[in-house]
Amino acid sequence: MNETTEQELKRISTEWDRAMVANDADEIARYVTDDWVLIGTDGNVGSRDDFLDLVRSGELSHDVMDSSDFRIRVYGDAALLVARGVSGGKFRGETFHLVERVSCMFVRQNGQWRCASTHLSEIAGE
Numbered sequence: 001m002n003e004t005t006e007q008e009l010k011r012i013s014t015e016w017d018r019a020m021v022a023n024d025a026d027e028i029a030r031y032v033t034d035d036w037v038l039i040g041t042d043g044n045v046g047s048r049d050d051f052l053d054l055v056r057s058g059e060l061s062h063d064v065m066d067s068s069d070f071r072i073r074v075y076g077d078a079a080l081l082v083a084r085g086v087s088g089g090k091f092r093g094e095t096f097h098l099v100e101r102v103s104c105m106f107v108r109q110n111g112q113w114r115c116a117s118t119h120l121s122e123i124a125g126e
Contacts (some may be wrong), residue, residue: 006074009113021064023062031115032048032114032115033048038051038120042088060093061090064088065085067085071085079108081102085098085101085120086098087100100120102119104119
C-alpha cells in the first residue's frame with residue numbers, strides 16, 4: 001500500500017524526533033532545508049547551522065522529543081504540519097521540558113520532503 005502524503009509527513013516527523021533524541025546533527029540535517037529557520041518559544045530566530053552547531057557541541061541535547069495531534073495541509077510541493085510537541089533535555093547546562101505547539105512548513109525538494117521553517121509556541125498550562 002502506498003503512503004499518502006499526510007502519512008509520509010507524519011512518518012518523517014517521527015523519524016526527525018528520533019534523530020533529535022539521538023542528538024545526531026548529521027541525521028537532523030537530513031530533515032531540514034539548507035536555509036531552515038527556527039523560531040523558538042522565546043521568539044528568537046535561529047538558523048540551521050546555528051542549531052546544528054549547538055547539537056554538535058553538546059550545548060543542546062534532547063532526551064525526549066515526541067510529536068502528536070497532527071494537522072496537515074498539503075499545497076502541491078508545500079505542506080503545513082501543525083502538531084503538539086513535547087521536548088526535553090539540556091540547553092547550556094540547564095534542564096528544560098516544554099509542551100509546545102509546533103508549526104512546520106515543509107517543501108518537496110528533489111522528491112524529498114524537508115522542513116523550511118519551524119515555529120514553536122509553548123502551550124500554556126501544560
